[in-house]
Amino acid sequence: MRLVLFDLGNTLEQNDILLPGALETLRAISELPAAKLALLSDFDMPATPADIPEIRDRYYAILDKLGIRSFFEPLEERVTLSTDVGVFKPDKRVFLAAAGKAGVGLADVFFVTENADHVRAAKALGMRAVQLGGDLDKLTDVPGLLVDETTIFRTTPGAIPAGFRWVRMGDAVLAAGPRADVTSLRLVTQNGRLFQEEHPEVPILLDGGRYLIAAGDIPQPGSPYEPCYSVRPVPWDTVVLERLAPAAGRAPVAWIQACVDKLTRASFEADLTKLVSFTSRHSTSPGFDAAATWAAAELSAAGYAVTTESVPLGGKTTRNVIADRLGTNRGPHELVLVTAHLDSINLAGGPAPGADDNGSGSAGLLAIARALAGVQFRHDVRFILFGGEEQGLFGSLRHVAQLPAGERMRIRAVVNMDMIGTLNSPPPSVLLEGAAVSQPVIDGLAEAAATYTSLGVQTSLHPFNSDHVPFIDEGMPAVLTIEGADGANTHIHSARDTLEFIDYGLALEILRMNTAYAAGVLELG
Secondary structure (H helix, E strand, C coil): CEEEEECCECCCEECCEECCCHHHHHHHHHCCCCEEEEEEECCCCCCCHHHHHHHHHHHHHHHHHHCCHHHHCCHHHHEEEHHHHCCCCCCHHHHHHHHHHHCCCHHHEEEEECCHHHHHHHHHCCCEEEEECCCECCHHHHHHHCCCCCCEEEECHHHCCCCCEEEEECCEEEEECCCCCCCCCEEEEECCCHHHHHCCCCCEEEECCCEEEECCCCCCCCCCCCCCEEEEECCCCEEEEEECCCCCCCCCCHHHHHHHHCCCHHHHHHHHHHHHCCCECCCCCHHHHHHHHHHHHHHHHCCCEEEEEEEEECCEEEEEEEEEECCCCCCCCCEEEEEEECCCCCCCCCCECCHHHHHHHHHHHHHHHHHHHCCCECCEEEEEEECCCCCCCHHHHHHHHCCCHHHHHHEEEEEEECCCCCCCCCCCEEEEECCHHHHHHHHHHHHHHHHHCCCEEEEECCCCCCCCHHHHHCCCCEEEEEECCCCCCCCCCCCCCCHHHCCHHHHHHHHHHHHHHHHHHHCEC
């Protein structure tokens, strides 16, 4: 175990303000498996021993104000003051006291300060010491000095050592040295927490909710469209999950805002309650057939031309429900698709209410269809409720396979909704998942979110197992819109996926984003 000992004043802070890179450096070091943080500070000397507790409390209050106290807990072991020892640095007694309190030898201490005299004194005692502003230019260089080329460790974006590979999810980074053994590491993308529930024995090195970096003997899924999870090589030097900084949206467009304002909780809740009432919407079940018939009637009543598409599935059939509306353009015109899967599943057997997966997306599709029904657009719009998604994307694979070349060329965007109704962690956020071909759609959705909602936005270019994937695989710009991935829904694919866990506020925000984006791309006729 190495003790990483910091001076405080002019090293981590100045005038009660953290210096640039201080917080990132402390976070990165705290993630190292064999390092612990400590402080060694010259501070006020007591007039009598009775003054010491009050002086310590004043120092601890500085740590609280800086927001770094938790890095040095327990304070009685990790904070050493000249107040306690009776002498100032560079007296060797303060260094000996700091090492002794932490229970390490001097050779295991790494000391960081801006003071050259203190560095020389620490080195004379056999400690490793570096001078900020002398030996190194910035604090964020410190973590790299504590690891070797075989190390794999968690860090932060600003503290990746030179020459190390890395993979990032939000503010968390996994770094691996040039000689580190990474052969057992994989990127796992899961629905809910299904991989972790099925394989709790697998160590998780980086957890992004939907996305994981896992280590060890990782079970491979049975097919590329495994309904629970995928296992792929780690995409080194890549951001798997990005959290976009809050953006200022443009001024809302009046007619688009009018479409958005047609979305209501009452209507969405009524549709979702109806879908859950079918008990199970397994793709080849009577419940699915009844739900598809009901949804087709709702889309027809909203003014769309509705057809169905037969989908072979394991010796039986399921179907896609397709609702079209032509735009006003008589010349070249594009096509915008809004999609969701209608089926549900219970991996344990029995009822599969599928309130979030994917009653929320299906009810959301109906809501958007109604919100756009009364507007004349230049381009064509198509709504599709897919069957067979839970068994391996059968419905969307079938639809894409049967699309004529000319139809494929017309597709401007595919907006897919799969699980939009569970708040996994505050504040409310949406994940926009696509691929490089999807980037214009991701950007447009993010702008709609900033303009018409208060959603936080996450993005990923690592698509997995929902009905956007078959479109992406054929070069079409498709994006999955799904509840934010900081956490992960633990109720899906079970009898627990009920209305009780639906957050209607989150669902409506995602629907506002999708409605605004679709309307803007379709263009007023």
